[in-house]
Amino acid sequence: MNIVSPSMRRPFTVLVFVAAIILGSLLALRETPRDIFPTLGIPTIYVAQPYGGMDPSQMEGFLANYYEYHFLYITGIEHVESRNIQGISLMKLFFSASVRPRFLAVFTASMISFFSGVFLSDTER
Numbered sequence: 001m002n003i004v005s006p007s008m009r010r011p012f013t014v015l016v017f018v019a020a021i022i023l024g025s026l027l028a029l030r031e032t033p034r035d036i037f038p039t040l041g042i043p044t045i046y047v048a049q050p051y052g053g054m055d056p057s058q059m060e061g062f063l064a065n066y067y068e069y070h071f072l073y074i075t076g077i078e079h080v081e082s083r084n085i086q087g088i089s090l091m092k093l094f095f096s097a098s099v100r101p102r103f104l105a106v107f108t109a110s111m112i113s114f115f116s117g118v119f120l121s122d123t124e125r
Contacts, residue, residue, distance in 0.1 A: 042078075043101050045108050047071075047091040056084035064089045067115060074107055075099065 007014045049063050064082045068091065071080050076099030082091040095104055 041097045043095045043097065043099065043104060045093045045095070045104060047093065047108070047112060049089045049091075050087060051089070052087050054087070056086060059084040059087075059089045064091065067091055070111065070115060071108075074104075074111060076104070 047067065049067065051059060051063060054062065060082070064084055067089070068080045068082060071077060071091070071093055074093070074095075076096045078094045078096055080091055080093055082089060084090075093108065
């Protein structure tokens with residue numbers, strides 16, 4: 001297939017195709033930062049509490065509910081999400097954007113070490 005001869009017969013068609021490709025690529029570049037890389041201003045902290053020998057429903061009742069209830073007392077917290085799988089409870093803490101991240105990490109770590117005294121000795125710290 002010879003590309004040169006049809007482009008020599010119809011130069012304006014080739015010019016329109018090239019302009020369309022350039023315009024489409026510029027529009028794609030302009031929209032990409034909003035689609036792929038959104039601006040995130042919500043500080044989050046993940047807490048993982050392992051505990052062997054319990055199924056997820058027991059983990060939720062024994063560990064996650066206790067943690068979620070007491071995490072709500074941390075200053076600046078918006079909400080808590082948790083997932084319980086075999087042997088581990090994962091909690092995601094969402095904070096307001098106005099709270100300092102250094103304060104969040106220190107205060108959350110101190111709350112977790114305080115909670116650990118309530119549970120059995122099998123829970124890992």
